[in-house]
Amino acid sequence: MRFYILLSLNALTVASLYFLVASGFSLIFGLLRTVNMAHGAFYLLGAYVGYDIASYSGSWVLGLVGAAVAVAAVGLAMHQLLLRTLGNDELRQALVTIGFAIVVGDLLLAHYGGITYQFTPPDALYGTTPMPVVKGYPTIRIVVIASALIIGLGLWLLIHKTRLGMLIRAGVDDRDILSAMGFNVQRVLLLVFALGAGLAGLAGVIGGSALSISPGEDARFLLSSLVVVIVGGMGSLAGAALGALLIGFAEQFGLAFIPNYATLLTFLLMIAVLAVRPQGLFGRG
Amino acid sequence: MHTAPILRVRDLSISFGAVRAVDRVSLSLEPGERHGLLGTNGAGKTTLFNAISGDVKLSEGSIEYKGRTISRLPIHRRARLGIGRTFQTTLTFADRTVEDNLRVAVMGSHGPRFAIGTWNRYGAQVQAARAVASRFRLDEVMEQPVATLSYGQQRELEIAMALASDPELLLLDEPAAGMSPQARGRLIEVLRSLPRSITMLFVEHDMDVALSLADRITVMRDGAIVASGTPAEIRATPLVREIYLGGKH
Amino acid sequence: MRKTIGTVLGAVGVSALLSTTALADDIRLGALATLEGPFAQSGLDGLRGVELALEKYNYTVAGKKITLVKESSNAKPDVAVAKTRKLIEQDKADIVVGPLSGGEGIAVKEYAKSVPDKTFVNGTSGAQDTTLRDPAPNFYRFTLDGAQWQAGLGSYAYQNKGYRNIAVIGEDYSFPYAQVMGFQAEYCTLGGKIAQKNWVPVGTKDFTSVIAKLPDNVDAVYVLLGGADAVNFLTQYYQSGGTAPLIGSSVTVDQTVLSSKGPFRQKVVGMLAAGPVADSNEDPKWVEFVNAYKKKFPDGLQSPSLFAHGYYVSTLAVLQALEQVKGDLSNDQKTFQAALAKTEVTTNSPTGPIKLDQNRQAIADNFVTEVAQKPDGTYYSQIVKVAKAVDQTLGMDRAKFLSLGPASRDNPPCN
C-alpha cells in the first residue's frame, strides 16, 4: 500500500515537472503554431541562470524569478531575430529552433562545463515533510507538485478569466479576424512567446532543485515536452496536464515494475495515441 | 427505355458535430444523365459531393453505384469503379508539367500504379493523356509547369484530369468557377461534347451554365433537397427564384 | 572564368589535403577523451593527466620532441573509433592514449587490431573485455578494469562493516555489471547476501520509485551510478528518508561528484566506496601528484579524479617505454611495444606499483575509501583499506574466472 502511494506521488511529481515544462511549449504552439524545438534549451538555460542568481544573491526565489525573466528575454530575442522572418513556414521554424537549441546547448556546456549543479533551496524545502501512511515525502517534491498546480491554475485563470486570455483564445481561433478587429496580434504573440519561454526557465529552476542540472537535460526535457503535448494535444492546457499525468504514471510505474523498458513504454504510448488520434487526446482535429 | 440508375443516394445525412450539413437527401441518376445541383453557399452541395466521392464519411443513409453499395469504400476504390471528380478550388500537381499531371491522371484508375519503367514504356497512357490535352487545347502547354498556366487553363486542366481517368460518373464541383465569360463558353462546349457514356453530376452557381447543360436539376437549401426537375420546371418554380435571387418583395 | 575558379578551388583543396602531413622526427601522441556531453568534465580531467605526465618529461624523450594532439569523443563507441582513426590517419599519431569509457574502449581495441604498427594505451575505459577476452596485441591498459576497481570493497563491507544483506541499484550496462562482479567476488564468497538488484536504464533521473522499492531490512545499499545520476540518486535517497548506509561504486562519490554543487554532499560523509585513487592518500608520490595538479590547474577539481590519474599513469608508461627504446618507433613499433609490455610504473606512480599481465592488463593497487569532510568544508575520500596488486582475475585461476562468463545483470549469481 505504502509503496503504491509512494509510486503515485512520484508519478505526480514527475508529471508536475513535465507539465511545467510542456505548458509553455504547448502555449507557444497553440497561438503561434511554432514547434519550438529550443524549449529544452530554454529549460536548461533557466536552470543555469537561476542557479547563478540564486548562489550570488543567496535567494532561491530570486533565482526562480530571475530565470523566468531572463529566459523570457532570450525567447523574445529568438522570436524577433529568427522566427519572425520565417512567416508561417512551420517546418523551417522548427528547423531554425533546432539550430538555436544546438547553439545554446553548446554555449552552456562551454560556460558551465560538464559537472552537475544542484540548487541549495531554502532549508524549509530541503528535507522531508511528514505524511500519513508513507511517513514522509521530500518537501521539494511537494513543492514541485504545488507549483504545477499553482502555475496550471494560474494559466487557466489567465486564459479563461482575463482580457489577455480572451485575446489569446481569440488569436488561436482566428488570428486574422482578431487583428482586423483592431488588436495588435503581433504583440500578443510576442507576449505569449515570452510567457512560454519564461515558463521553461521557471521549470528549469524547479526541476534543477528537485533533480539536478547537467548537460543533456535540454534534449531530455524537449523530448518529454514533445511526448506530453503530442499525447495530450498540441496547444491545449488540459491536454498538457493529461499528457503529463499519463507519461508520469507510465514512466514511474514502468520504472518500478519493468525498469528495463520504462522509457520505451512512454514512447509506445505516444505512438499508439498518434496512430489512432494524430491530433492528440485533447487536440482539435 | 428505362435502365437501372447508375447512382442512387438514399436518405443520406452528414453531420459535423451539431451541424447537419446534409439532411436526408435522396437522389438518383440515370446513365448518361447530366444532373445539376443548385443552391446557395452552405446549402450542402459540396458536402453531398464529397460524400459520393468518398471524401466525407456519411452519418446515415447509403450510396449505390451501378447497383453496388459503395458507402464504405475508400476514395480510390470508388475512383477505380469509375467515379471521377473535380474540385472547387483547383487541385492539380502545381509544380509538375501539364503532361505529367495528365499522364498520372490516366494511370490512376486503370494503372499501372507503382510503375517503375521509364515513360517510354507506357506509350498508351501517354497517348491517352495527349488526347485529353488536345480536347482542352492544353497540348500547347504540355511541358509547362501547371503553376505557370493562366487561371482558366488551370481550371480546364482540373477537368481534363478528371476526364483523363476515364470516368463513367463525373462529379464536377463548380467547374466554371472564376472563369472568364469566353473561357466559360469554351468549357461548356467541351462538357456538352462529351459522350453520353459519361454521366455527369455537377454543382454550379451560374444558373445559365447549369440550365443549359443539365437534363435535370436538383435544388438544395440548408442541407435538404427543396426542388427537383427539368430545367424548364426549375425555371418556373417560384421557390427556386426566391432561393437564388432572394425573390422580389 | 569558370576555369580560373576551378583552378583556385583545386589548389585550395590539394593544399588542405597535404597540409596535415606529419613533421619528420617528432613523436606524435594522440589523446582521446570525451569533451562533449555528460562526460565532458571527466574527459577534461583525463586530458589534464596527460598534460601533467608530458610536463614531467618536458615534452621530450631521448631528445625527441613529443607533440600532443587532442581529440574529443562523446562516449559513443562509433565516434570514439572515428576520432581514433582521425588521430592515426590524419594527425599521424604514433601512439594514442584513450579512450575514457567502457564501450569506447572495446571499440577502439577492435580498431587497434587493424593498425598493428601503432600503439594504443587505454585511458580510463574499464570494460573487462578490452583486455580479458580476445585482446589486441598492440592495446595496453595500465589502469584497472571495472571489476578490479572494486577490489577490497566486498570484504571490507562484510568484515569491517558487518553487512550481510544488501540491495543493489545500478545503471544497466556493462561497467556497473563488472563492478558488481568485482564486489561479489569477495562479498558473496564470504557469505554475504544480495536481497535485490535493480538495474535502471542509463539516463534515468528520477530514482524515487526504485528507492521506494528497496527493502527496509537491508544492511546497506550498493549504488552503481555516476555523475549527474549519482547526484540525483543521493539527493533523492536522503530526501526520501533513506537511512540504510550506502556503498558506492568507483564513480559514485569520486571527485567529479564530490565537486558537484549541491546540498546532497552533507549526507554522504562516511559513505564507503572503492577505486584506483583516494584523495587522502598519504603516499608522498600521490601528494606530489596532487600538488602538481593543483599548481598547473588551479581551476581543476579539488583533487585529481580517477580520470586524471588513469590518463596520467598511462601516459607515464608510454613515456617510460619511449625513454627505454630511446624514442625509436621503427620496425613497426615492435621494439617499443615489447618494451611497453614489460614496463612497470613504480617510482613514478602516485598509487603504488603498476605492472602488466600476459594480456597487457594492469596489476595494481586499489583503494577502499570513505567520504570525509575537511575543515575547509570540501569533501574527499579517505583510505580505509588498500587491496594490493589486484589482478584481472581477482585472484582466481584464469580459466575458472573466464568460465564465469561476462558479467551481466545477474551473472555471476551471489551464492
Place this chain on the structure above:
Amino acid sequence: MAASTNALVISGLEVHRGVVPVLHGVDLQLDGQTLAILGRNGAGKTTLCNTLLGLLRAEKGSIRFNGVELAGLKPHQIAEHGLTIVPQGRRVFASLTVEEHLRLVAGRRPGPWTIPRIHDVFPRLAQRRRNHGNHLSGGEQQMLAIARALLTNPKLLVLDEPSEGLAPKIVDDLLDVLRAVNMEGTSILIVEQNLRVGTTASERVAIMSGGQIALVTSSKQLWEDEEMQHRYLGVSTH
C-alpha cells in the same frame, strides 16, 4: 445625412494570390453611404474585402480612407482608422463566449455602440450570453459577427456575404439594422451574391467581374434590368 464624410477611395488596386493576379486594377468610391458589391463566385469580392482590411497585401494601387492611405498598413492599424469587417462565414471565435466577444471589443473606441445597446438590438445574443461561438446557430453567429463589428464603432463597415445561409426573416432584420447604422454616420460596404439583398441594402451597386469593377449603377436600375443581371451576374429572373 451622413454624406461627404467617411469617404473611401480605391484606385488601381492590384492583388495577387501567390503569383496569380486576382484583382487587376479595382477603382471604387464610397462616400458616406451604402454600396453593394455584387458578382459571381471568384470575381474577387472577398479578396477585395480582405485587402481593404489589410489581411492581404496590395501589389499596386491605393486605398484612401478620409484622406489617409491604408494600403501597406497592418490590419490593426487599419482598424484604428475606423474600418471593420463582418467576414464571410462569420468567423466568430469558437472558444469565446458571446459575452466575451462583446467585452473584448467594447469600449475601445468611443461611439454610439455599447453592450447594452447590442443586447437591445439583438436580444437573442443576450439570451445566449454564456454560449461559445461554435455553439450558436448560423443566424446567431451572424448576429454576433455584426455585433462584434459594431462595438468597434466603425466609420466604415464591410460586410462580406452577410445573408449567406440565413433565413429571409433574419435577412430582413439584418437589413433594418444596417439601415440604422448607416443613419448614424457609418459608411457601409456590403458584398453579396444575393441580388435582392444587395440591391435592398444599398442605393448604389458595383458589379465585380474578373477582378475588376465592371459597372456601377443604382440598385433600382439593376433590379429592374434583367438583361443587365443576366449579363453581369449570370443569373436571371425570367
Place this chain on the structure above:
Amino acid sequence: MPPRFLVRHPYLLLVLAGVLFPLVGSEFWVGTVAARALIIGTMALSLTFLTSTAGLVSFAQAGVAGVAGYTLALLSPNVTGVGVEVAWPLAVGAALLMGTLAGVLVGWVSVRSSGIYLLMITLAMSVSLFYLVSQNTEVFNGFDGINGLKAPVVWGIDLRAPLPFYGMALTAAVLSAAAVLYLDRTPFGSQLHALRNAPRRVSALGFNAVALRIVAFGVAGFIASVGGVLNTWFSGQMSPGAVDVHAAVNLLVVAVLGGIRHPLGAFLGAITFVLLENYAASVIDRERFNLVIGVVFIVIVLFAKDGLSGLINQLRVHLNPAWTGGRRAKTRRKAA
C-alpha cells in the same frame, strides 16, 4: 566549354570527381572523411528522396538505418557474442530487408500525420528504437552495443581497407543516387510528386495514396539501410548511439544543409557536415563543433531556403542563364 554530354548530365562530373578523388586524397581523406561523407550522404538521401519527391519529412531515417545496422551486426561475426552468424551476403540481404520493412512500418504508423506532426511522430519512433536497443541486453546487448564487426573480404579484396571501402561506399552512394534520380522520371516518381502536390487529388484519381506513401517510406527505408550497412562496417560496431536523438537531428541537419528539395542535396550536406566536423574544430576550438554546426544551420535555414543545392542552382542560373534547364527553355520557344 565542357563536352556536351557532361553539360547534359552534370552529375557525371560528380561521379568522375568521386572516382578520381583517391588520386589526390590521403588515406585518411579517402577512407575516413570521404567514405563517411558518402555514408552519411546515402542515409540523408533517404530523407531528401522522401521530401523532394513525396513531400514527406522523417526524423526516423537514422533509426531505420539503425535497424539495418543491428540486423547486420546480429547476423555477422562479432566479439560481443550475440546473434547468429550467417554468410555475409545473407546478412547484408537481411539487413536491407529489415531496414526496408522498418521504413514501411514508419510509413504505416505515421500514415495519418503530415508536416510538423509527421516530423514528431517519426522522431518518437526513432527514440523508441533507441530505448529498445539500449534497454534490451539479451538481443541487442543494451547500452554497450555489438562490437567487432568487420566488412568482409571479397575475392581477396579486404573491404575494410580504406581504398576498397571507399570504392564500396562510392558505388553504393552512386547507385542509390542514380536510383533516386531514375525513379523521379518514372510513373511511380510522378505519382509521388503528385502525392506531394495534392494528396486529395491523388486519391480521387484512383491511387491508393496510403499505399503510395508507405511504398515511398519503404524505398527510403531501403536507401537508409544501404547507408546503415555501410555505417556499421565503417564504425566496426553498432550501438544505441547510432540511433539516438542526436543521430536523428544530425541527419536532418545534413539534409537541410544540402537542401532538402533536391535529392542530391544530401551529399552536399554530408560533405559540408563532415568537413565542418573535421575542420570547424580547428577554426575555433576543438570542442566547439556543435556551435559552428548550429550557427551554419541557422544561417542556411534563414537565408538559403533550399540549402546549398538551392544556392548552387541560383549560382548556375546567375553564371549561365542558358542552364536553367533545357526543358523550360524549350517550352518557352514552343509557346512563343
